[in-house]
Amino acid sequence: MLHAYWRVVEPPKSAAEVRAEASLFFIHLGGDVYWCAFAVPFQRWMLFLAAFVSQICCGSLYAYGLLTDAVATHFGLSPEAATLPFYVAYGSVGLAAVFAGPFVERHGPRVAMYLGTALMALGHTCAAVAVAYKAPALLHGYGVLYGAGIGVNYIAPVAPLQKWFPDLRGTAAGFALCGFGASGVVWGGLYQVLLVDLGIGGVFWRVGLTTTVLLVVCAAVLRTPPPSYRVHGLDMHGAPEALLEDIAIVDFAKATDYLGPELDPIERVYHDRIQHLSLAECIVSIDFLFVCLTYLATFVFGILFLPRFFDVYKLLYDPPEYAAINFMLCCAGCNFLGRLVVPMASDAAIRLLSLNPAFARKAVFAIAIVWQCIALGILPSTVRDPLAAGVFRGLIWTTAFLVGGATGVVPSLCTDLYGVYNTGTMFGCLLTCSSLTGLVGGAAFTHYFGCWRTSYGLVEAYAMSLHRIHGIVLSGLLFVCLVRTNPVDRFQIGYSACWWRRR
Numbered sequence: 001m002l003h004a005y006w007r008v009v010e011p012p013k014s015a016a017e018v019r020a021e022a023s024l025f026f027i028h029l030g031g032d033v034y035w036c037a038f039a040v041p042f043q044r045w046m047l048f049l050a051a052f053v054s055q056i057c058c059g060s061l062y063a064y065g066l067l068t069d070a071v072a073t074h075f076g077l078s079p080e081a082a083t084l085p086f087y088v089a090y091g092s093v094g095l096a097a098v099f100a101g102p103f104v105e106r107h108g109p110r111v112a113m114y115l116g117t118a119l120m121a122l123g124h125t126c127a128a129v130a131v132a133y134k135a136p137a138l139l140h141g142y143g144v145l146y147g148a149g150i151g152v153n154y155i156a157p158v159a160p161l162q163k164w165f166p167d168l169r170g171t172a173a174g175f176a177l178c179g180f181g182a183s184g185v186v187w188g189g190l191y192q193v194l195l196v197d198l199g200i201g202g203v204f205w206r207v208g209l210t211t212t213v214l215l216v217v218c219a220a221v222l223r224t225p226p227p228s229y230r231v232h233g234l235d236m237h238g239a240p241e242a243l244l245e246d247i248a249i250v251d252f253a254k255a256t257d258y259l260g261p262e263l264d265p266i267e268r269v270y271h272d273r274i275q276h277l278s279l280a281e282c283i284v285s286i287d288f289l290f291v292c293l294t295y296l297a298t299f300v301f302g303i304l305f306l307p308r309f310f311d312v313y314k315l316l317y318d319p320p321e322y323a324a325i326n327f328m329l330c331c332a333g334c335n336f337l338g339r340l341v342v343p344m345a346s347d348a349a350i351r352l353l354s355l356n357p358a359f360a361r362k363a364v365f366a367i368a369i370v371w372q373c374i375a376l377g378i379l380p381s382t383v384r385d386p387l388a389a390g391v392f393r394g395l396i397w398t399t400a401f402l403v404g405g406a407t408g409v410v411p412s413l414c415t416d417l418y419g420v421y422n423t424g425t426m427f428g429c430l431l432t433c434s435s436l437t438g439l440v441g442g443a444a445f446t447h448y449f450g451c452w453r454t455s456y457g458l459v460e461a462y463a464m465s466l467h468r469i470h471g472i473v474l475s476g477l478l479f480v481c482l483v484r485t486n487p488v489d490r491f492q493i494g495y496s497a498c499w500w501r502r503r
Contacts (some may be wrong), residue, residue, distance in 0.1 A: 007279070011106060013437025018226045024096035025220055026071045042223070043126025044164045044231075048172075048220035051157035054113065057099065057120075057211040057218075058150045060184020061089055063191045070200050071122075077138040079162050085143035087439060089107040089123075092147025093154065094435025100152040102279070105158055113156040116425065117212055119149030131201035142204075154180075154431065156222065159424040163225050166238040172352075173411035174343030181336035181404055185329060236420055238357075265384025282418045288426070289492060290482040291417070295410070295430050296437055298368050300378065301469050304436050304445050308397060312462055317389040328395060334397045335404035342405025343412065358416035358485035361409045368402040369476040375399050376470035380463040417485070426451055 013021075020026040020034035024042045027035045062085045072082035096119075104112040123146025130138030158176050163385050165172035187207075194203045225236050282288060305312075309331060346360045375395045382388045382395065415425040445465065452461035484490050 012098050021223050047161055048175040050218040051176040052220040055179030056183045057156050058213050059180045060187045063187035066191045085139040088143030089147030091435050092144050093151040094432035096148035097155050097428030097431040101428045104424045109156045109160045109222040110219050116149045116152030117215040119145050121212045124204050128201050128204040155424045155428050158411045160224050162423050163236040163420050166234040167232045168342035168345040168347050169412040176410040177408050178339040181339045184332040189282025282422050287484050290479050292433050293479040296474050298406050300472050331400045334391045334400040338401040338404025339408035343408040361413035362485050364409045365406050366480045368406040371402050372473045380466045383462050
């Protein structure tokens with residue numbers, strides 16, 4: 001049964017369903033009967049807005065940190081115990097995202113988002129009841145349910161956007177995830193106002209109700225393309241229609257760098273084999289191992305140090321409160337812009353330079369890793385210098401932009417490497433890696449940081465932590481080179497790769 005669940009099965013669409021989905025809003029009444037609001041036709045760009053809003057709702061998870069002190073005071077908990085529901089939720093996000101991938105493909109993104117919305121609503125209800133009855137154990141229910149709901153809703157709009165925009169996969173992925181980057185600005189101010197006016201329980205009730213309504217509307221917009229869908233001569237897999245009409249998929253192509261203009265039509269169709277990869281083939285492939293290691297090397301600095309940027313900046317440079325807040329807002333803004341602009345730039349590079357799409361996405365990771373290697377080499381001396389606030393800000397803001405850009409291209413990289421039917425699950429696997437890094441790496445970071453602070457002082461503890469993270473990021477230079485994006489190499493027996501046209 002479990003094996004059958006991991007088999008991705010695309011549900012067939014009846015003619016009535018295809019007609020209904022031509023309207024923005026419709027209701028399935030059973031069988032082939034649908035009620036449709038024909039006055040508002042569906043357009044694929046509407047998915048951008050739905051994905052953006054849904055990601056803002058999912059990003060409310062990170063605003064929990066603003067409630068930690070109030071939760072600790074209300075329940076009489078230690079600060080560490082008050083933050084535990086956040087870590088439980090963070091772990092649940094990754095696990096739910098992995099298992100949600102096949103569910104999204106089998107039942108559609110709308111049903112998946114309805115499920116995720118219900119889980120998020122139950123999580124908020126658990127938290128509000130916990131506050132009302134002073135039952136801190138229920139906060140863990142908030143962590144599990146709310147985190148699982150976010151995990152489902154985080155990936156639900158990703159795969160549909162990749163199917164609707166085969167001509168702009170990077171742009172679609174960037175819009176799908178940039179809302180998460182903007183959520184810190186949205187929820188940060190709102191949580192502070194609600195906490196003062198309504199208390200902790202009011203925060204959970206109001207935010208829960210608001211996100212539920214917004215997500216239900218977003219879910220109604222989500223859908224997958226009809227079987228005959230074509231845009232700019234491409235089907236949902238990104239394959240040119242003219243090449244697929246009369247040419248069968250072949251098992252041979254010249255072992256050269258994959259550049260579209262250099263390959264004849266039959267060899268280009270070889271790339272279409274990607275859409276026939278099974279989930280098992282994707283997950284156990286050596287390339288996915290290197291993708292995971294590259295992903296961790298790219299994001300480990302942000303995962304482990306992001307929650308501490310505010311405290312580090314205040315400790316080292318003693319700025320006014322408003323300056324420290326502006327610093328963090330600029331971090332969030334740079335991350336948002338990176339998620340939006342860099343994927344669009346990758347699409348432009350693919351078109352203008354005729355690059356292999358997967359290679360263009362991998363190049364974004366390479367740039368982000370190289371920059372972090374440079375920045376982490378400078379930051380330890382910067383944190384030791386109380387006059388280097390400007391350098392510190394510049395390094396962190398640039399890193400936030402590039403790491404945001406790498407985040408934005410992850411879904412399109414998964415699509416380019418593993419096909420649109422496997423995008424959600426592969427993206428979920430990478431989110432699980434991120435969650436495990438946050439949980440295990442965060443615990444290790446906290447332990448060693450405490451030891452270094454006791455022995456060497458707070459400033460030196462931060463510098464030593466940066467040195468250790470620098471070593472992990474440096475390893476990413478090797479891993480990113482080992483990720484093969486040439487489909488000819490990937491389907492060879494064993495591990496084979498081309499380097500500057502040499503094998």
